[in-house]
Amino acid sequence: MNASDFWRGLANDFRSVPIIREFSAYRHYYTGSTQLNWQLTTDQIALAEFNALAARGASMLIPKPTGDLATAWLEALWHKATHGFVRSTSEVMNQPQFPAGKMRLPIQLRGKLDRVFEASSTLCRQFESSALQTEFEEKQRNDPQNWPPLLQEYRAFKEIKKLMIGPHEQIPESLVRDSIARQLGIKPEDVTPKQINFELAGLLHYYPAITLIPSSEALEQDSEPKGGEAQETPNDTRKKRRLTPSIDCPKAARRLEKHLSDKGIGLNKFAVAVGTNEKTLYRFRKSGKVHRDIFEAIAREMGITKEDLLNS
Numbered sequence: 276m277n278a279s280d281f282w283r284g285l286a287n288d289f290r291s292v293p294i295i296r297e298f299s300a301y302r303h304y305y306t307g308s309t310q311l312n313w314q315l316t317t318d319q320i321a322l323a324e325f326n327a328l329a330a331r332g333a334s335m336l337i338p339k340p341t342g343d344l345a346t347a348w349l350e351a352l353w354h355k356a357t358h359g360f361v362r363s364t365s366e367v368m369n370q371p372q373f374p375a376g377k378m379r380l381p382i383q384l385r386g387k388l389d390r391v392f393e394a395s396s397t398l399c400r401q402f403e404s405s406a407l408q409t410e411f412e413e414k415q416r417n418d419p420q421n422w423p424p425l426l427q428e429y430r431a432f433k434e435i436k437k438l439m440i441g442p443h444e445q446i447p448e449s450l451v452r453d454s455i456a457r458q459l460g461i462k463p464e465d466v467t468p469k470q471i472n473f474e475l476a477g478l479l480h481y482y483p484a485i486t487l488i489p490s491s492e493a494l495e496q497d498s499e500p501k502g503g504e505a506q507e508t509p510n511d512t513r514k515k516r517r518l519t520p521s522i523d524c525p526k527a528a529r530r531l532e533k534h535l536s537d538k539g540i541g542l543n544k545f546a547v548a549v550g551t552n553e554k555t556l557y558r559f560r561k562s563g564k565v566h567r568d569i570f571e572a573i574a575r576e577m578g579i580t581k582e583d584l585l586n587s
Contacts, residue, residue, distance in 0.1 A: 278406035286399035296321040525563030
């Protein structure tokens with residue numbers, strides 16, 4: 276709950292007390308000592324209502340009060356309430372005449388608060404107004420539109436970096452293909468990369484960072500041994516290679532790099548367009564090796580045939 280909401284609610288609670296429950300409070304204080312006393316002229320019902328509401332209000336005062344909360348609230352009223360019918364001027368009592376050179380004795384100061392419930396409601400409204408101003412200023416500071424340009428760009432840079440390095444939601448390409456195929460009534464292999472990207476874009480509201488795992492990579496991961504299992508044999512390796520066909524063409528990798536440079540396209544943006552991730556394309560640029568389905572998607576996105584890219 277915001278502080279302004281708290282003070283607004285408490286002000287209404289003080290205001291809702293029937294007028295017949297209103298009372299006056301008398302303050303007695305002796306200067307030069309810690310003796311302070313408040314006398315409340317009211318019945319037990321009004322006193323119980325006041326003590327409960329006053330304790331709620333005093334618990335929110337800054338600095339936090341010590342001792343009796345109801346007394347702390349009365350002191351807040353005395354120091355902050357407006358002059359007039361709610362607060363009578365202090366009266367100096369028992370002020371003796373002192374011979375020259377003699378120490379002065381403590382002086383009794385008396386004051387009076389009238390209509391304590393109404394005065395409390397007014398004080399809560401003052402606190403509400405102050406809290407609203409503080410909350411408004413804080414909201415203005417936290418609004419990106421009010422940030423300095425450099426801060427806006429730095430925050431945007433941090434968010435982009437966070438999306439790039441993860442953690443990412445990893446979604447198998449086969450799952451996306453099967454879902455689209457069922458919706459359109461086509462074969463999974465006929466689903467295009469653009470259709471895949473369109474469906475993934477619809478998930479960005481729920482998962483800001485998504486990595487698409489190509490079907491061949493998913494098969495490779497599924498075939499990897501788990502912890503504690505036997506190491507794979509040469510037969511297992513050959514079987515994996517059959518499941519995950521790849522193309523080795525360093526010249527094609529260099530042509531892709533030139534294409535990205537000429538078009539001014541970032542590696543991550545191009546990876547999303549072909550339905551893979553930046554890490555896969557980075558390995559392709561370095562080693563010249565990539566899975567066949569990714570190779571074909573790269574060629575399509577470059578606007579050439581896979582044969583042209585293979586013969587680069």
